[in-house]
Amino acid sequence: MSRTNEDHAHVQEFFGARAADWDRKFPGDGPAFAAAVAEFGLRPGDRVLDAGCGTGRALPELRAAVGDTGSVLGMDMTAQMLDAARQAGRGSRAALIRADVARLPLRDGALDAVFAAGLIAHLPEPAANLRELARVVRPGGRLALFHPIGRAALAARHGRELTPDDLRAEHNLGPLLSGSGWELTSYADEDARFLALAVRRP
Secondary structure, three states: OOHHHHHHHHHHHHHHHHHHHHHHHOOOOHHHHHHHHHHHOOOOOOEEEEEOOOOOOOHHHHHHHHOOOOEEEEEEOOHHHHHHHHHOOHHHOOEEEEOOOOOOOOOOOOEEEEEEEOOHHHOOOHHHHHHHHHHOEEEEEEEEEEEOOOHHHHHHHOOOOOOOOOOOOHHHHHHHHHOOOEEEEEEEEEOOEEEEEEEEOO
């Protein structure tokens, strides 16, 4: 089994086992998701992907932002997470697709925006995977990398220290995005949220 396949198997096992209780474990995240989508600046009619959508907590907010004329896709590689999204009624807000962000079943430039909550820490090949997200977004389109708590709070939750090589640190994330077809335009790392916004370069 290749390293990428091992990573995928680990991610599916980890999230698959936790899918049914995921929303109950983090009941207070809703306002942070709503605020992040509002700051993302989607417009009616936009085509947006929730990459690694999990149980679909962002999908109602994304649908409200793009309206009936827009389109919302929720993609996740873990079947149990998509099942939980459907059971929560979020499948009515978006098309739910089981897919790997490393090989998106979308044509070049098909989207206006990608929203990704908690995704970047689980990418087996971050530069290549971010390039794949860039491929499916039109020039000038946008990317949001979000987490409902900041880096320090997340590290404390997992009982570890922040290190300089943390991928989400601004000094690492900026060059990573730049080398993957994006330009970092906004960066916020606070106790109550992490939100990095980027624009797809021509």
